[in-house]
Amino acid sequence: xADYQEVxxxxxxxxxxxxxxxxxxxAEDKSFSYHLGAESIDSIKLVVAFDEEFGxxxxxxxxxxxxxxxxxxxxxxxxxx
Numbered sequence: 488x489a490d491y492q493e494v495x496x497x498x499x500x501x502x503x504x505x506x507x508x509x510x511x512x513x514a515e516d517k518s519f520s521y522h523l524g525a526e527s528i529d530s531i532k533l534v535v536a537f538d539e540e541f542g543x544x545x546x547x548x549x550x551x552x553x554x555x556x557x558x559x560x561x562x563x564x565x566x567x568x
Contacts, residue, residue, distance in 0.1 A: 489563075489564055489567035489568065491560060491564065494541075494560050494563055494564055494567070495515055495556075495557075495560045497540055497541070498513075498537070498556060498559050498560050498563065499513040499514075499556065501533070501536045501537060501540050502519070502523065502533065502556060502559075504536070505529060505532050505533050505536050506519075506523055506524065506525055506529060506533075508523065508524075513556060514556060515555070515556045515557035515560065516555060516556070516557060517555060517556050518554050518555050519533065519553075519554065519555070519556070519559075520554070527551075530551040531547065531551065533559075534547050534550045534551060537550075537559070537563060541563055541566070541567060543563070543566040543567065545562070545563075545566060550562065
């Protein structure tokens, strides 16, 4: 079973890379669009990056509805378990 903190750290790293922001700006309670400035194209880039990082294939329509970093971690954990 995947560890929440490990997945969170990897989600933060990938999010910072895709959105070209510092990792210190990314926290589990942050909204991708409201707090981190992600636009709709960024949402798709994030899904692709998470797929690659974790070796999974998420449902793109469902995944782009995930609003916060913490929710993304929980969503990804469903695929890893």
